[in-house]
Amino acid sequence: MNTILFQLFGALATILLAFTVGMFYGGIRRKIIARIQNRVGPPIYQNFLDVIKLYSKETSIHHGAMQHMGPVFAITASITSLMFVPVLNGEGWFWFKNLNFSGDLIFLVYMMVFGSLGMALGAGQTGNPNSAIGVTRGLSQMVGYEIPFVMSMVALMAQFHTTSITGLMNIQVQENTWLMFSNPFAFIAAVLAMLGMFHYSPFDIVHAPAEVASGPVSEFGGKYLGLMMSSGSIFAFVKLTLFVNIFMGGAANLIELVIKTFALYLIPVLYGVTSPRYRTEQAITYFWKWPLFFGVIAILWASF
Amino acid sequence: MNSLILLLILVFGGALFSYLLNKFLPILRDGFVVLLMLLVNYVFFTMDSSTQIDFEMGGIHLQWAFTSAAFLFGIIVSILGLLSIIYSTAYMKGKDRLGYFYMNFLFSIGSMLGILMSRDLISLFFFWEIMTWSSYFIVIYSGKDVDKRGLKYIVFSAIGAYSMLMAIVIIYGFTGSFLLTDIFDSIFAIKASYQLAIAILLMIGFGVKSALMPLHVWAPGAYSGSPMSFTALFSGALSKMGVFGFALVLFNLVSNQNWLVNEVIAWLAAITAVLATFYAVIQSDAKKLLAYSSIAQLGYIVIGLASGTYLGVMAGLFLAVLHAVFKGTLFMAVGAVERQAGTTDMTKVSGLIRKMPWTFTASLISIIALAGIPPLGGFVGKWMLYEALITSDHYYLVIMVFLSSTAAFLYSYRILFGLFLGQEEPEFAHVKEAPLPMLIPMLLLSGISVLSGTFPGFILEPIQDAMVVFGFDSRIPNIEWWQLTVLFNSWGDKVVLQNVMIAIMGVFLIALAFITIKGYRKQRYVTTKDISSSGEIIQPEDNMTFQIDFYKPFERAIWPLLKRRIDDYYTDLGNGLEALFDLVRRIYNGNGQFYAIYVMAFLALLLIAGTKYFGF
Numbered sequence: 001m002n003t004i005l006f007q008l009f010g011a012l013a014t015i016l017l018a019f020t021v022g023m024f025y026g027g028i029r030r031k032i033i034a035r036i037q038n039r040v041g042p043p044i045y046q047n048f049l050d051v052i053k054l055y056s057k058e059t060s061i062h063h064g065a066m067q068h069m070g071p072v073f074a075i076t077a078s079i080t081s082l083m084f085v086p087v088l089n090g091e092g093w094f095w096f097k098n099l100n101f102s103g104d105l106i107f108l109v110y111m112m113v114f115g116s117l118g119m120a121l122g123a124g125q126t127g128n129p130n131s132a133i134g135v136t137r138g139l140s141q142m143v144g145y146e147i148p149f150v151m152s153m154v155a156l157m158a159q160f161h162t163t164s165i166t167g168l169m170n171i172q173v174q175e176n177t178w179l180m181f182s183n184p185f186a187f188i189a190a191v192l193a194m195l196g197m198f199h200y201s202p203f204d205i206v207h208a209p210a211e212v213a214s215g216p217v218s219e220f221g222g223k224y225l226g227l228m229m230s231s232g233s234i235f236a237f238v239k240l241t242l243f244v245n246i247f248m249g250g251a252a253n254l255i256e257l258v259i260k261t262f263a264l265y266l267i268p269v270l271y272g273v274t275s276p277r278y279r280t281e282q283a284i285t286y287f288w289k290w291p292l293f294f295g296v297i298a299i300l301w302a303s304f
Numbered sequence: 305m306n307s308l309i310l311l312l313i314l315v316f317g318g319a320l321f322s323y324l325l326n327k328f329l330p331i332l333r334d335g336f337v338v339l340l341m342l343l344v345n346y347v348f349f350t351m352d353s354s355t356q357i358d359f360e361m362g363g364i365h366l367q368w369a370f371t372s373a374a375f376l377f378g379i380i381v382s383i384l385g386l387l388s389i390i391y392s393t394a395y396m397k398g399k400d401r402l403g404y405f406y407m408n409f410l411f412s413i414g415s416m417l418g419i420l421m422s423r424d425l426i427s428l429f430f431f432w433e434i435m436t437w438s439s440y441f442i443v444i445y446s447g448k449d450v451d452k453r454g455l456k457y458i459v460f461s462a463i464g465a466y467s468m469l470m471a472i473v474i475i476y477g478f479t480g481s482f483l484l485t486d487i488f489d490s491i492f493a494i495k496a497s498y499q500l501a502i503a504i505l506l507m508i509g510f511g512v513k514s515a516l517m518p519l520h521v522w523a524p525g526a527y528s529g530s531p532m533s534f535t536a537l538f539s540g541a542l543s544k545m546g547v548f549g550f551a552l553v554l555f556n557l558v559s560n561q562n563w564l565v566n567e568v569i570a571w572l573a574a575i576t577a578v579l580a581t582f583y584a585v586i587q588s589d590a591k592k593l594l595a596y597s598s599i600a601q602l603g604y605i606v607i608g609l610a611s612g613t614y615l616g617v618m619a620g621l622f623l624a625v626l627h628a629v630f631k632g633t634l635f636m637a638v639g640a641v642e643r644q645a646g647t648t649d650m651t652k653v654s655g656l657i658r659k660m661p662w663t664f665t666a667s668l669i670s671i672i673a674l675a676g677i678p679p680l681g682g683f684v685g686k687w688m689l690y691e692a693l694i695t696s697d698h699y700y701l702v703i704m705v706f707l708s709s710t711a712a713f714l715y716s717y718r719i720l721f722g723l724f725l726g727q728e729e730p731e732f733a734h735v736k737e738a739p740l741p742m743l744i745p746m747l748l749l750s751g752i753s754v755l756s757g758t759f760p761g762f763i764l765e766p767i768q769d770a771m772v773v774f775g776f777d778s779r780i781p782n783i784e785w786w787q788l789t790v791l792f793n794s795w796g797d798k799v800v801l802q803n804v805m806i807a808i809m810g811v812f813l814i815a816l817a818f819i820t821i822k823g824y825r826k827q828r829y830v831t832t833k834d835i836s837s838s839g840e841i842i843q844p845e846d847n848m849t850f851q852i853d854f855y856k857p858f859e860r861a862i863w864p865l866l867k868r869r870i871d872d873y874y875t876d877l878g879n880g881l882e883a884l885f886d887l888v889r890r891i892y893n894g895n896g897q898f899y900a901i902y903v904m905a906f907l908a909l910l911l912i913a914g915t916k917y918f919g920f
Contacts, residue, residue, distance in 0.1 A: 058823055061830045064658060066725065072819055076812045083807050099807060104797045106690045107678065107804070113713065114677050114808075120717055121668075124725030125657060127832025129850035132721065139714050140858040146710045147703065154699050163691060163797040218836055223822055227815070280857030288861075299699045 011083060011098055015234065018082050018241075021258065022233025023047045025240075028262075029269050036273045047229070054226030063126045063219065070122015071224045075231040077115025082238050084108055086166055088257065089173060089250035104164040105153055108242070109146075115231065116142065123216035134215020137280050138199075138206040144287035145196030145203075151295025152186035152193070156246065159183055159302035165245055172249040180247040185298035187247050191267060192291035196283070197239060200272035203283050240264050307351045308368050308421055314344050315414030319407045326403030334393040337406050341386040344413075348382045356423075367423040367483055373770040374420035376621065377548050380628045381420070381541045385413040387745035388540075391636050392533040394741035395643055399531075405445060409534060411438035412542065419545055424482040425472045432468065432509075432545075436461040439542060442534045443526045453525035460512050460522040468509030471502050488556045499558070503565060506553045514546025515599045516606060517576035521871055524583075527595035532639025535591075539598040539635060540628035547605050547624050551617075554609055555774035563612075570610035574704035577603030581708045582862055584715040585855050590638045590648040590723055593715055594631065597674070600708055601627045607705060608689050614776055615793060616692030621767045623685040626756065630670035630682065633749040634719075637667040640738035640746070641723050650722030651851045655832060657724040659735040664724045666746035673753040675716045676709055679805045681756030681763075684791065691793035718854055727832045727849045758805045759789060 027044035034041025062068050084103040103111070116138060123131035156179060157163045160171050172179055180187035196203045207215045220228060240261035244251060248264070251257035278286065318340040326333050356369035370378060392409065396402055411434060418431030440461070444454040472482070478494045479487050491499065508519065515523040527535050550569075558565050577600045584596035605627065608620025640663045642648045645656060657664045669680065676686035686709065693702045737743070756763050789802045833842050842848060853859075859866070891902075 055822075059827055061834070062827045063830060063832065066657065068819070068824075069816065072812060072815045075815050076808060079811045079815075080804075080807045099800075099803050103799050103804065106687055107683075107799050110676060110678055110683060110686070113675075113710075117675070117677065117713060117717065121720060121725065124717075124721045125832075126835060127655065127725075127727040127848065128835040129727075129848050132726065132850045135717065135721075136714075136855055137857065139717055140855060140861070142713065143707070143710045143858070144861075147707055150706045151703055154694060154702050157694055158697070158699055161795055163694065163793060163795060167797065213836070213838065223819055227819060281860040284858065284861040295703075299703075303697070303699065 007098070014082060014087060014098055015079060017087070017254075018234045018237035019230060021261070022235070022237040023051070025236060025262065025265055026233055029265075032269055033273050047233070051226050051229050054221075054229065055223055057222040057226075059222035059224065066125040067122045067219065070119050070125075071220065071227040071231065073118020073122065074115040075227055075234070077111060077113075077118065078231040078234040078238060080114070081108055081111045082234055084111065084165075085238055085242050086169060086245055086250070087241060088254070089169060089252050105157065105168075106163060108165070109150065109153065112235075112238070113142070115235065119216060119228070123219070126219035128219050130212040130214075130218050131216045134206045134208075134212045134218075137208075137212075137283075138216070140280060141196055141203065141205060141283050144284035145193040145291075147193075148189040148287055148291035148295040149193035149197070151292070152183075152190040152298050153246075155183055155186040155189075155295070155298035155302040158299065165242070169245050169250045178247060178249045183298055183301055185294045185301055189291050189294040189298055190243065190247065192294070193287065194239070194243065194264075195268050195271055196287060198236070198268040198272075200268045202272065202275040202278045203286075204272075204277055205280050205283050208277060236265075237261070306357055307347055307355055308357055308370070311344065311347050311351075311417055311421075312414060314340065314347065315410055315417065318344075319410035319414065322410060323403040323407040326406065330402070333402065333406065337389050337410070338386075338393060340410070341382075341389045341413075345382045345386050348378060348417075364426055365424065365481075365483060366427050367485075368421045368427065369423050370421050371423075371770075371773045372766070373548070373551065373773040376625070376766045376770040377541075377544055378417060378420050379766065380544055380625060381413060381416045384537055384540045384628050384632050385416075387749065388533050388537045388632065388636070391536065391639070391742050391745045392531075394739045395533045395639055396531065401445070405442065405531070405534075408438040408441045408445075409537075412442070412534075412537070416541060416545055420548065423484050425475065425484070425487070426482050429465075429468060429472060433465060435542065435545065436465065439526075439530075439534075439538060442538075443530050445531060446529060449525070449529065453522075453529045456522040457526040460519060464509040464512030464519070467505040471505035471509065474498065474502055474505070484552075484556075491557055500565070503553055503558050506557065507550065507569070510546040510549030510553065512546070514543050514550060514602050514606065515576075516546075516572060516602070517579065517599075518873075520576065520580070520599050521874060523599050524592055524595040527598060527635075528589065528591035532591070532635050532642060535595075536632040536635040536639070539595070540632040543598065543602055544624055544628065547602065547609070547620075550606060551609055551621075551774055554612070555617075566610045566612050570607050570698070570701060571704075573603040573606035573610060574701055574708075576600065577607070577708040578704055578711070579865065581711045581715070582865060585711060585718065586859050586866070587715075588649065588651050588722075588852070588854070590641070590650055590719055591635075593650075593719055594634055594638060597712070597715060598627075598631055600712065601631065601674070603708070604685075604689060604705065607701065608692065611692050611696055611698060611701075613692050613696045614771075615688050616696065617771060617774065617776060618764065618767055619685055619688035619692050621770060622688060622760070622763060623682075625763050625767070626673065626681050626685050626753070629749050629752045629756075630673040633666050633670040633746050633753070634674070636742065636746045636749075637663050637670070638719075638723070640742050643742075644738055645732055645735045648723070650718070650854075653723060653729075653732060654721075654726040654849060654851060655724070655728030656732065656735060658728070659732070660724070660737050662743050662747065663738055664720075666743075666750045667724070668720065669750035669753050671716045671720055673750075673757070675713055679757045679801065679808050681753045681760065684757060684760045684801070687791060687799060688793075691791075691797070695793050695795055714855060714858065722851060722854070726851065729849070730844070758801050760791075760801070761789070 024044060026047045031041045031044050083099045120135040123135055156168060160168060162168060199206055243264055244260045248260050251260055322333060322337055325336055358367050415431045415434035415438060419428060422428040422431060440458050443457050444450045475487055476482060479490045512519045527539055530538060580596045580600035584593050587593040587596060605620045605624045608616045608623060638648050645653050647653050673680040673682035676682040690702055791799045833844060
């Protein structure tokens with residue numbers, strides 16, 4: 001009984017951590033974009049205010065069961081993948097142990113897709129054509145970036161003969177190196193794929209405000225939007241932590257984790273503010289050029 | 305009586321009897337076929353595994369028995385056969401020539417069981433032909449496009465059958481026996497080049513049925529053209545006969561050193577999977593979409609088998625069972641939509657979720673299993689396949705499978721959105737939920753999809769027995785497979801399925817409760833016309849449907865791959881052959897005087913050549 005309580009407590013702590021960090025990063029991103037566009041911008045805690053406001057709002061309509069469950073699918077995917085990503089290195093802090101040893105990278109890659117598909121179903125039932133267009137764009141783009149991403153993951157698995165995240169982290173601790181130096185091509189391919197994963201400009205074709213009126217989200221307001229925002233920030237934390245764990249040697253404590261994830265987070269953000277949006281087919285084929293090339297090299301590098 | 309003979313008599317006799325029954329007492333027909341299939345299942349599952357028959361016919365030794373591998377595929381055939389027959393009773397209601405339909409339906413079930421129990425090549429070929437003919441008769445049942453769909457199917461089946469026959473003759477020439485056990489023992493004694501020829505010829509034969517590229521062109525037409533109740537069996541079980549044959553060839557007729565065969569087959573299957581998935585994405589008819597998706601899924605199965613590792617073969621067989629389960633459900637669901645709404649064209653029908661909630665639930669579960677999303681059964685198969693390929697150094701093959709299964713999300717979403725989600729059209733307002741005999745098989749099958757995601761053991765157990773036939777010893781002893789909930793790869797990495805299930809269900813239920821408790825009572829349902837539209841009010845007659853050119857941007861991105869279809873190559877080949885035959889016709893023009901000239905010319909040629917080379 002005690003262990004179950006302990007685990008639940010740890011899970012809750014992890015979720016809170018991920019939520020807070022993700023929310024702050026979102027706020028900082030808004031601030032950075034504003035400064036680059038020579039605006040003052042909202043305060044960095046603005047996202048918290050938004051979520052609190054959205055939760056406290058009353059939602060008066062729904063489009064049916066699938067639409068009701070769409071945001072639930074999204075947050076299920078975010079939290080479940082969070083449970084399988086180690087937060088800290090080694091034994092770490094016992095709070096954040098969760099289910100780290102119950103799944104591996106392949107599982108996680110699939111778990112991370114769960115949310116977007118559930119969300120897509122929810123958006124589908126609303127009948128808003130903009131939502132459906134956004135979903136088709138998002139899924140198409142996913143085919144683009146998943147390939148270089150998986151290539152770099154396969155390269156690492158092949159190089160170190162393990163498919164588990166904890167396994168890869170242990171190797172970095174033992175050899176006292178970061179995998180981004182052991183297989184630089186895999187890192188490049190993964191970072192380029194990450195640009196698409198974050199759906200920030202120039203790959204923001206899913207939500208493209210001026211084209212499809214924020215796409216899949218357009219029929220979701222109030223508590224639904226609040227849940228989706230929370231899910232989005234948790235998911236951003238999951239992605240960043242996963243990258244830090246795999247390529248940058250993980251983190252020994254929370255401060256190190258925050259520094260490393262933030263450094264990584266700046267890549268899609270800064271690349272985004274300076275680039276205009278792609279068309280959908282450009283956004284897909286982008287990943288089938290240089291990122292794919294680096295992926296192929298990474299696998300060759302790993303196998304020889 | 306021997307239960308093998310009883311099984312065959314039941315199915316084949318029942319087939320003929322159902323034809324007669326339809327003539328004289330059509331009211332009893334539905335009940336009879338369902339009872340018959342229940343009886344067949346009873347006989348099949350209570351059968352003693354050591355039952356065997358040996359007999360001589362025309363001086364040829366024939367042998368029938370169920371090996372554990374055949375038993376595995378037999379489970380698919382008998383259970384899916386029963387469920388699709390139950391489904392048929394409602395689906396085919398009111399259609400004509402039902403005696404013809406049920407007779408051929410039962411014939412193909414019987415011939416599949418026959419193929420599985422054959423332990424010699426003659427009866428294998430015999431049952432194989434019955435299967436081809438009976439399924440051909442159902443493919444042309446609707447009478448539409450028979451010259452196109454039916455001809456393609458029968459021509460390719462004939463090509464497959466002839467190459468199989470040729471292989472059988474070559475094998476007999478070398479080994480002097482038709483018995484599989486004799487052949488497996490003596491095949492490695494013959495010359496390697498002949499071994500290869502035999503393997504290639506047999507694989508062409510089996511590859512046609514399992515729709516491996518470039519032999520797949522018959523499949524989209526045949527799958528989408530037959531009645532859906534048969535297509536569920538066609539794609540779920542009948543195509544698995546090809547997989548069964550592939551397994552026999554790969555593990556028993558090709559020596560293990562011949563990795564080239566395995567690599568070539570695996571890559572062919574990978575290309576099949578990727579291209580078929582791309583074609584599935586751009587389809588706008590739900591049946592065609594599922595047909596292409598079946599081709600792609602069979603590609604995964606063959607990749608698993610061809611990888612040749614323990615986990616890979618297990619993954620292939622697991623996916624074979626699972627594919628029968630979820631693709632059977634999906635074809636049934638599409639059939640239900642076809643029957644209730646009148647069309648499966650996704651550019652016409654949409655928004656059926658509120659009218660057919662149970663059909664939607666069944667297809668949602670099957671789609672999740674198909675896409676390989678945890679925590680359902682498809683994920684278990686996919687995971688084993690990936691890990692098997694990675695741990696056996698097939699890195700680029702993994703990427704191909706990944707590309708294919710990521711692109712599969714596109715068509716997975718397409719079919720759910722196209723049929724069930726999206727705008728609710730007033731012309732489909734009258735649609736009702738499918739009748740119970742159609743719903744029950746679908747829901748039962750989706751139950752298997754769900755259960756196998758957390759407890760894959762009950763499928764893995766017969767698979768493990770089957771793998772002994774293919775020359776794999778059981779590697780994990782002292783484990784009750786029924787209790788198995790942890791998957792391992794050969795590097796020792798694992799997925800704990802129970803934790804996955806608990807985590808997903810736990811978070812899902814908490815989040816659902818959270819969102820539902822907060823003011824759900826005050827929420828009211830609004831139609832799909834009541835949506836945000838930048839201030840304009842949408843009128844009921846406004847068309848807000850987005851269904852045509854659904855994945856146009858994706859199509860633009862992959863157009864170099866889709867530019868030329870394999871069909872075109874066959875058409876070119878056909879045209880080329882026609883030109884050749886035209887030339888031949890000019891030579892053999894039916895004019896006696898020309899023939900006289902040919903004879904003279906030939907004699908003259910002989911004379912010249914004779915004096916020059918042979919000296920007479």
